[in-house]
Amino acid sequence: MELLKKIMMDKLAAISLSIVAVTIVVGIFAPLFAPHDPYEVHMELRYASPSWEYLLGNDHLGRCVLSRLIYGIRPSVLWVLAALALSVGIGAILGFIAGYFRGKTDAILMRICDVMLSFPGYVMTLALIGVLGVGFENILLAFILSKWAWFARVIRTAVMQYAESEYVKYAKAIGVSNMKIMVKHIVPVSFSDIVVVASSSFGAMILQISGFSFLGLGIQAPHAEWGMMLNEAREVMFSRPELMLAPGLTIIIVVMALNFVSDALQVALDPKLMSSQNKSYRNATTSAGKLQGKEVA
Numbered sequence: 001m002e003l004l005k006k007i008m009m010d011k012l013a014a015i016s017l018s019i020v021a022v023t024i025v026v027g028i029f030a031p032l033f034a035p036h037d038p039y040e041v042h043m044e045l046r047y048a049s050p051s052w053e054y055l056l057g058n059d060h061l062g063r064c065v066l067s068r069l070i071y072g073i074r075p076s077v078l079w080v081l082a083a084l085a086l087s088v089g090i091g092a093i094l095g096f097i098a099g100y101f102r103g104k105t106d107a108i109l110m111r112i113c114d115v116m117l118s119f120p121g122y123v124m125t126l127a128l129i130g131v132l133g134v135g136f137e138n139i140l141l142a143f144i145l146s147k148w149a150w151f152a153r154v155i156r157t158a159v160m161q162y163a164e165s166e167y168v169k170y171a172k173a174i175g176v177s178n179m180k181i182m183v184k185h186i187v188p189v190s191f192s193d194i195v196v197v198a199s200s201s202f203g204a205m206i207l208q209i210s211g212f213s214f215l216g217l218g219i220q221a222p223h224a225e226w227g228m229m230l231n232e233a234r235e236v237m238f239s240r241p242e243l244m245l246a247p248g249l250t251i252i253i254v255v256m257a258l259n260f261v262s263d264a265l266q267v268a269l270d271p272k273l274m275s276s277q278n279k280s281y282r283n284a285t286t287s288a289g290k291l292q293g294k295e296v297a
Helices: 002-008 011-028 065-071 073-101 103-117 121-132 136-163 166-173 178-214 226-232 242-269 271-296
Strands: none
Touching: 002 011, 002 242, 011 073, 011 242, 065 073, 065 226, 065 242, 073 103, 073 136, 073 178, 103 136, 121 136, 121 178, 136 178, 166 178, 178 226, 178 242, 226 242
């Protein structure tokens, strides 16, 4: 609750968090919010203009664009969130093991991470898609297999700092088991780092999944997904630009909201950033006041 209050103090972060929350709720309860069946074809309404019945118009098969946009939240946001959670979970477990135990365990795990991270993210994902085959499930699996190493390395660095703290050394000295030390002492203090890393990657993964679907490598017809909706509207982008505008703006708004929330989380969880931000604000306010005083004089 305290973290939520800190975020709500920033108006931009509060608006962004509301956008993300509404998007997730609408995606979960898509059948309740969608005005029409997103898969129902009406060829007589092909490329129909927006109306009161179809607020965003109809696509090349006469399907409701708004309904498909709402159902597209599930693969574009919810399933990406699930893949992100699995990637962070695997990376966190291996990062904790490597950062806490050090030695040969750390060396072996980090060499594996080095091999995984030696390939660019898109190249690695494309290679895995080539092996696994085209499909939305395979892209999510490719994301998990290619991104856990980055999370493991980042979390391992944070764990190494906390593992050298005095209270951890004292717990080891009095005979507390390694599992209890990690669960009670290291996980709580490193949780903020995990949250910040995960939130900062969420928007990038949405852009990537939309990009792969736009290229035809992701979710297949007739299912709805924002990137695939952009691809379907590509042929009429000049005569009916609103068909590309709807999913395009949705992706931009959601990703921007996630980035703002990530920045707010980082500031709220790091007191140093909060104090520096307040100091910068005070300096800017003071400078503005002096400038205004000179102009009045």
